[in-house]
Amino acid sequence: MPQPEKKLDPTASPQEWFGYELRTRRKAEELSARALGRLVQVSDDVILNIEKGKYPSCQCDLAKRLDDILGTGGVFDRAWPMAFDPRDADKNRADADKRAAARAEGTVLVRAGRILGSDEPPSRPGSHDPVDRRSFLQASGLAAIAPIEVTQAFAPSSLALPESIGASHIDQIQEVATAISGWDNKFGGGGMVRDVAGRAMQWSAGLLQAQCPQYLRADLFAAVSRLGIVVGASAFDSYAHDEATTTFKFAADCAEEAGDWHLRAKTYSFLARQAVWIGQPDDGLTYAEKGLVRRDRLTATEQAMLQTARARAFGKLGNVRDCMAAVGEADDAFAQSRPAEDPPWMAYYDEAQHNGDTAHALFDLAILAGQDPGRAASRFYTAVKGHSDAFKRSRAISRTKLAALMMAKGDPQQAAVIGHDALDEVGRLTSRRAADDLRQLGAFASKHPRVQEAVGLRERITATVSA
Template sequence: MERRNFLAATSTVLAAGPLLQLMNTAPAAATPSAVRPTDVEQIRTAASTLRSWDNLYGGAGVVRDTALAQLHWAASLLNSNCPAPLRAGLFSAVSRLATVVGASAFDAFAHEDAHRLFAFATSCAEEVDNWPLRAISYNLRSRQATWRGDPDSGLTLAELGLARADRLSPAECSMLHNARARALAKMGRTHQTLAAIGASDELFASIVPANEGPWMAYYDGAQHHGDTGHALFDLALAGHPPQEALQRLQTAVDSHGDGFARSRTFSRTKLASLRMAAGDPEQALADGRIALAEVSQLRSLRANHELGELSRIAHRHRTTSGIRDLREQITSTVVV
């Protein structure tokens, strides 16, 4: 893509719909006329910091507003004079920041904003042939499509992310196979889901953390077990034996540190829902109470939605002591 065409596309993405309105809620910092190494490093630092906030607090509060302002300034640098040695670093840093901001929008149910931001991140990565960041953007695009009820598109996006897998690391490939598994599970393709999980497991076992890029630092055992456990959760609700899903989700809950509070809450809520569906309401009740307390500390509409699913599944055990109280607390505590 020629630079002129790319920048025209960039302007279209950033100006579309309510995204521009959100970005204009605060005065924008002046755009430098020339890009310096410190500017690129600032964007990288912003992406890392905002991602950690998003994982810790959720994306539906101050995190998202702060992230949008940062991205507006970073994207404006694409129109500045950029020395050739800095160009790849600049576009890669902006791509990374766009995925972080898109993920916050996704968590806040600003789905059209998230869709545009993920596509923008892909364009930035492709502009400088950054295959790992391209893979990350496709992973998020796949997950959002699947979450929104379009697993067919989710599967296509995950497989596009795996294009030229020889240029990706084991963690990056494992991540995308998890996205494939989650899409396939929603489509009811049990054998293909299990095959995708098997491929992810094999790749995960070969990861050498020191050889992975810093953008994959989040992808540890907790994340891997949570992602694969989520795919198996959908199979279990459709009648597949639940034991492996329960085991993987429990491992994720036990392994996630406090810095990944939202991810831990997602897995704990899924664990409670699956135990409720599998006929273990007492243990599900204990997990559900903890999940409810954790969600109350987040600004995450996706976490609220997961609690709503738990409440719906718990309805079948409404005569069990404590279940009615849990469902009432979910209704009064979160917006489902």
């Protein structure tokens, strides 16, 4: 049974008055906390905690967005200094810094770096537990992975952990993440790539229990977060979905420990894409919108990436209006991209990637909602043309989806030609996602039993994906 709402007392404190007004006006507009959160780009937990007077520091720009959405005439903007005096926030941060300095120096088991919580945040629905690499290893199954020779290039063969962390350990994690990401994009996430990724993740997560100088703490958590994103992507591509979700959430926690908004955004982008892929678009939308919290801290490219995730979720839901709006927002953000401002690992999100990702959303509208297939087709063409050999999986998937779109909505003979080109490339990948896209293409081809080219393509697909 749902829990009864907490009774609010607007006379108890300025924060509770603010929360009482927010709940009253939200309900007057017949909006759920989740719906309002989507409109102002925060999670439903934030809305509910503000209403309960529990949220420590509602940002001024959020107050203004609430005014705009609820049509208050500026009530929350005017009340913000009274309810959330920035001088109190500064005092709280200073007190937290003093507490952190008083702890034993050298240990990483402190939480001063978290960007979305206080020093010891209360547990909230939908939030993650504090970073605990032992429970992560147990939940993900990585602790049971057997040693393999190739991992000697990335971590000690015995997985021996150092007693203390140095800059060289952090550099090693970063180099491994870059190497695995390159392999994953080129070959897919299965086979050797997955084995190496698991071993590297096990060793790197173990470093969080070692002694670490305070000045290296944020860099260590950021490096482990980056590797977690790469390893989660490999598991996602191999359809180890539970492990992928666990690893992505672990990476998100590490990003928050590091105070890194960019890595946090990337983890939520992957969580959103995975949720959409496994048939949970509503969860995908929630993840994407959590990633957009404090979008002012993100680069334009990162905002485009997350808006694209929203578009893909709306596309799977068959929501034409919101999908097209999200594609438009993604395009607007990408038009403002400045690669020099992006983290190095965002270099993959170029014109080809943006067109391929938005085309996936438009593909679903064409198939599920009868929309114009030309919009998706033109973007898939751009993606196929723009992806280099370093991104063979993305190129192969875009080519496969283009063939499927044409097979379903256009010329099946031309679709077969493109489909054979896709098969030439996909056959060398270890990607379960790529294989599933081929099966979809085969299903569309089966609807043209009198077109010899379509029949031949379907037979080849059947032989390829069953091999």
